[in-house]
Amino acid sequence: MDNVLISLGSNMGDRIGNCRHAIEEITEFSEIVKVSSIYETEAVGNEDQPDFINCAVKIKTELSPHDLLEHLNSIELSLGRVRTEKWGPRKIDLDIIFYGWQVINDDVLVIPHPRTHLRRFVLEPICEIAPDCIHPVLNLSIDDLLQECVDDKQVVKLDNEFTILQQ
Secondary structure (H helix, E strand, O other): OEEEEEEEEEOOOOHHHHHHHHHHHHOOOOEEEEEOOOEEEOOOOOOOOOOEEEEEEEEEEOOOHHHHHHHHHHHHHHOOOOOOOOOOOOOOEEEEEEEOOOOEEOOOOEEOOOOHHHOHHHHHHHHHHOOOOEOOOOOOEHHHHHHHOOOOOOEEEOOOOOOOOOO
């Protein structure tokens, strides 16, 4: 089984509930290893929208990267995600950040996620659960990438701990 890091985000409706529901659905086809705390973050790209709730999960899965992407896209659809504008508001966003040491760049999937090292809202939650994870292209740890990140968008760790029901 491969170790995978997934970033979750939501800025519409019950933002925390959307992330929690997505994680519960991920347990249907993968083993959850770790879940980060919840972070409230400023929108990137299209800044004229509500703040996001972001978190990250580390999973183990036997699914191929492309099959995992299909499952994550299915979860997004089931939770009501509608893709109308790039970087627009969304009920849920699920991105595969790392899939073991794999590097994939095709018409459907890019792993590692191409903007990981540029986005504090992705790096902070991942650094909490996998600080020593090495970016397979940049050959730097998540902790090092976070230290070098020039993104000045606000990322605030919320006091309440993000937990899901035990399996």
